[in-house]
Amino acid sequence: MDAVDAALGSMQRPIELHEPRFSDRERELVLDCIDTNWVSSAGKYVTRFEEMVAAATGSRHAVAIVNGTAALHAALVLEGVEANDEVLLPSITFVATANAVSHAGAVPHFVDSTWDTLGLDPQALEAHLDAVAVRRNSAWVNKRTGRRLRAVVPVHIFGHPVDMTALGAVAARYDLVIVEDATESLGSTLNGKGCGTFGHSAVLSFNGNKIVTTGGGGMIVTDDEAHARHARHFTSTAKKTHAWAFEHDEVAYNYRLPNINAALGCAQMERLDGILAAKRVLAERYLAAFRDLPWARIYREPKGAESNYWLNTLVLDREYASERDRLLEALHGHGIRARPLWVPMHLLPMYRDCPRAALSVAEDMNTRCINLPSSPFLAEAVQGTKKS
Template sequence: MAISPVRTTSNQGFSIETIVRTLRSVLDSQQVPHTLHQPRFAGREREYLVDCIDTGWVSSVGAYVDRFEQELAEFTGSKRVVAVVNGTAALQIALKLSGVQPGDEVLIPALTFVATANAVAYLGAFPHFVDSSQQTLGIDSGRLVEYLDEIAETSSCGCINRVTGRPIRAVVPMHTFGHPVDMDPLLEVASRWKIEVVEDAAEGLGSYYKGRHVGTLGRIGVLSFNGNKIITTGGGGALLFQNEEEGRVAKHITTTARQPHPWRYFHDQVGYNFRMPNLNAALGCAQLEQLPKFIVAKRLLHECYRVAFASVPGVQLIAEPPLTQSNYWLNALLLDEEFATQRDALLDATIKDGIMTRPVWTLMSRLPMYENCPRMELPVAESLEKRIVNIPSSASEK
């Protein structure tokens, strides 16, 4: 990953006490305990929610849903946005619309939140795990090219895994903690192998790759508005489309596939009840108004961490990769390899001090339901798994 330029090269003197003290020096002393990520409701949330209650438009249809979708489209530069109940449902629909069928394989990073893998499994497909890049924490396209050359072949049905005989239908780059994946080489690999690209940008609202919003570079992108994300709708997600017609189909199948009619109930396929309720969208509209402010606060918090940790030995603060702008949804420390064994002690010490920290997710390839799924060698993901510690990242800390 890109490492902040200001730091010592010394690995001597690693000290948990120093790290705790450094975290404390950056964080707002009024806010103990310091959570990892706290939602902030400082705008028109109450006003919009009361409006929903007063007008009776609290459920799955309403003006706030349309407005939220439109404003998200403008913010991200998408042709069409469809708001849904959560990011996991959005991923499931995105993969389905990309042609993923039962028995297919979908390439996903081993280092991700479980929702990425679950969305694949819900479709009866198999997650196929890919290693991470040190630079971005996301899929390593260079290694993926070599791997596909080894195990895959193209046929009239697209890319086939020669080992399992199954089609490899899609790849899901995930923008870890808001840091964009290096998309250009990934798009090139996908195009060469005829694999669809669905971006898991659940953590990436407000992040840009070469000036383009994440989630708009592949065929379909996905956002999450869970309570821990940069903006929240309580629970919620969205699909980002660059193709109007595909967006229209998504809206149809996420609203029970009911054909529009003043009174007739006619559903033309097995649809999903995944639409976002108006109440949640109202919260989202108020949150979206504050998003630019949240991004400034989160980037400022990162800058304060960067300066504070510059001379702390044994750890590096993870920074945005070159040519990208991260929303810094979650800041993270990376312990030097030789101090990985100190990670649990660091977690215990910080939590005891009222500073919430968390290790990164257990690799998907280690979870019981996915341990037999195909994978490439995962040395980088395995190393990152042992060394990443997320630290408090709320916009309200600054």
């Protein structure tokens, strides 16, 4: 507890896990939407927000979506995932990743994670595919189920980039489409390249607890102009452009982000550099506070990465794993809204029967990791406390 207090200072309790902060600028842009009646999925802020996110990630195109789950669903369908396909993904992720696969009519296929990145382990994936994948009729299939292996969805857990070079090699060998789940990693880079730019397409989230928020929102990013154009059409009910006629040319979805939400995002994106800088200050405070503890450590960004440290993560030594829930209870009693990892997907009732690899690392992570309060304004508040 003393180490957490050292990192956070004498802030008023409770301290939530990750909170947004809004300024007069957000109010100004939202009121502009209301005053001009441009509050739905058309409007200047949607386009502006897309351009700002594309620039921030290093992508050529961005398509604003109503939330991250819808964006993942649409991205998978647009990449050719079909009913009864299998999509490989880590068991350690938020449930939206697996749900999006299910919404596409496909089957989640869970693979293990690595302590190197907290995300999907390319070596474990390759070893698993070597054991279960077989080539049939020009497609790779799971020889145990007979289903096509279509895609892999790496998730940059808590903003820490997956080893995308190694993953790309495995995906190429098995003809797997990569759809990056970059929902937690806006602003994170690997060897100078932005998360969300390693696959053909990627998805970001702007939920209320993310680095930048639109209240609820998501984004599909890609360098492929034709793919972006189709994504925009597909998520706008596939309505053909016409002055008055309602003509649609495919079964599609009404998934576009409203202008009023995009206005929030534009104002937030204007402060992105400052938010990321504050997040790193807070991460360094946590790293320093826990540096000499014999029973736990703060997870540090992977080699070659510059993480956004979306959620700072305390990793208990294995012999203290049984103390996780007692520590969480103590933190909450102290007004610190820490949390454990998400329940691994393969342990949830609706996904227990899905295909999976050995998941020893994922199950180990589940018992040993705790997310600590990580709002960017915490760094500013602590600095202010120190000055006073």
